[in-house]
Amino acid sequence: MTPIRHLYVHIPFCPKVCPYCSFYKEASDRNKTQLFLDAVLSELEQAQTRLGRPVAPETIFFGGGTPSALSTSQLDFLLTGLKERLDLTGLREWTLEMNPATVSLEKARLLKSLGVNRISMGVQSWDPALLEVLGRVHSAEQAERSYAILREAGFENVNLDLIFAVPTQTRQQWRETLERTISMQPQHISAYCLTYEEDTAFYARFQKGEYTQDKEWDADLFEMTMDLLGEGGYEQYEISNYARPGRECLHNLAYWLGYDYLGLGPSAFSTVGSQRWKSVSDTASYYSKILSAQSGVDFEEPLDPETRRSEAIAFALRTNRGVSAEWLLPWKSSVEEFLAEGFFAEENERVRLTRKGKLVADTLAETFV
Ligand SMILES: C[S@@+](CC[C@H](N)C(=O)[O-])C[C@H]1O[C@@H](n2cnc3c(N)ncnc32)[C@H](O)[C@@H]1O
Ligand code: SF4
Numbered sequence: 450m451t452p453i454r455h456l457y458v459h460i461p462f463c464p465k466v467c468p469y470c471s472f473y474k475e476a477s478d479r480n481k482t483q484l485f486l487d488a489v490l491s492e493l494e495q496a497q498t499r500l501g502r503p504v505a506p507e508t509i510f511f512g513g514g515t516p517s518a519l520s521t522s523q524l525d526f527l528l529t530g531l532k533e534r535l536d537l538t539g540l541r542e543w544t545l546e547m548n549p550a551t552v553s554l555e556k557a558r559l560l561k562s563l564g565v566n567r568i569s570m571g572v573q574s575w576d577p578a579l580l581e582v583l584g585r586v587h588s589a590e591q592a593e594r595s596y597a598i599l600r601e602a603g604f605e606n607v608n609l610d611l612i613f614a615v616p617t618q619t620r621q622q623w624r625e626t627l628e629r630t631i632s633m634q635p636q637h638i639s640a641y642c643l644t645y646e647e648d649t650a651f652y653a654r655f656q657k658g659e660y661t662q663d664k665e666w667d668a669d670l671f672e673m674t675m676d677l678l679g680e681g682g683y684e685q686y687e688i689s690n691y692a693r694p695g696r697e698c699l700h701n702l703a704y705w706l707g708y709d710y711l712g713l714g715p716s717a718f719s720t721v722g723s724q725r726w727k728s729v730s731d732t733a734s735y736y737s738k739i740l741s742a743q744s745g746v747d748f749e750e751p752l753d754p755e756t757r758r759s760e761a762i763a764f765a766l767r768t769n770r771g772v773s774a775e776w777l778l779p780w781k782s783s784v785e786e787f788l789a790e791g792f793f794a795e796e797n798e799r800v801r802l803t804r805k806g807k808l809v810a811d812t813l814a815e816t817f818v
Contacts, residue, residue: 453709461732566604574626639691709721
């Protein structure tokens with residue numbers, strides 16, 4: 450049986466909930482944590498039995514929420530437990546997301562010793578006023594200290610997350626955040642345009658008209674991002690992701706290229722063969738179900754090959770690898786139109802977004818869904 454090569458683990462705790470974020474998370478609650486940790490290990494065992502396929506990951510991604518909101522001993526328990534249950538002989542990349550407020554040298558050293566080899570830290574901005582607008586729990590100085598701790602612990606592969614088009618942000622503030630980030634030389638930078646996600650405090654303010662969105666402004670800041678990060682030696686290998694040569698996130702590439710993955714933890718998606726499922730987005734109900742040997746699945750849907758292919762096209766188009774021209778044959782006339790208008794370029798029988806196309810990537814991708 451072919452093993453599953455990509456594993457995601459969702460840790461639904463945060464030191465403080467940010468007003469723009471819609472990922473499933475809750476404020477850390479010590480009473481729930483041990484039950485949650487036990488459930489993740491049980492869920493892995495149940496999944497391996499149910500799928501009849503071993504999990505032998507090439508990539509593992511601990512995301513959230515904030516995995517570093519777990520204490521050092523909780524991380525030790527969880528990572529050691531997973532290692533005992535997985536075949537890690539082919540492991541290439543093990544990422545863990547951290548919030549600067551929850552980084553310590555002891556924690557970083559433990560993660561390194563257990564095999565984590567990539568850290569993704571949410572910085573968002575180096576500007577104190579914008580960190581305030583974003584409701585972040587840390588200061589710019591704390592983020593800088595945490596980055597130094599990660600380096601001291603020996604992490605050679607670090608990503609920093611940034612957000613642009615934040616309310617009140619000026620061009621100069623974004624330029625300074627990009628320049629300061631480049632000067633710190635992380636291997637990878639994710640630069641996301643702020644989205645007003647439903648059920649967030651930012652969305653409520655947007656609905657009231659307190660916050661507004663201006664597509665031209667977003668595009669202007671996005672162009673500055675592409676220019677400065679390109680000049681800084683980072684290749685834009687996906688719309689929002691930039692890496693030094695050879696430092697692309699292999700786990701995210703696996704999603705974008707349409708490979709199978711198993712997700713553990715509340716709200717995690719899995720896609721295996723012709724099935725996709727999502728776990729319940731509630732920590733207490735997640736661990737109650739899993740620990741009483743019930744299914745923690747909230748919904749499940751069959752995926753026909755056409756759906757998988759059109760999803761793979763939409764994701765791959767966002768990457769610099771592009772899509773094979775043959776895959777796009779069913780949409781021949783749209784593709785010809787996008788080529789003629791300069792949104793697409795074709796080379797070596799692969800179709801890619803041009804710079805102009807990247808500015809309207811989401812609209813173009815809708816054609817193929
Ligand atoms: C799970 S968090 C990263 C780790 C940690 N929880 C933290 O925030 O420091 C994932 C990233 O998604 C991005 N993000 C979250 N909500 C967003 C939104 N509404 N618009 C754009 N980016 C967002 C942020 O850059 C954030 O760092
Ligand atoms: S951005 Fe990170 S820290 Fe903030 S609520 Fe979302 S997951 Fe938690």
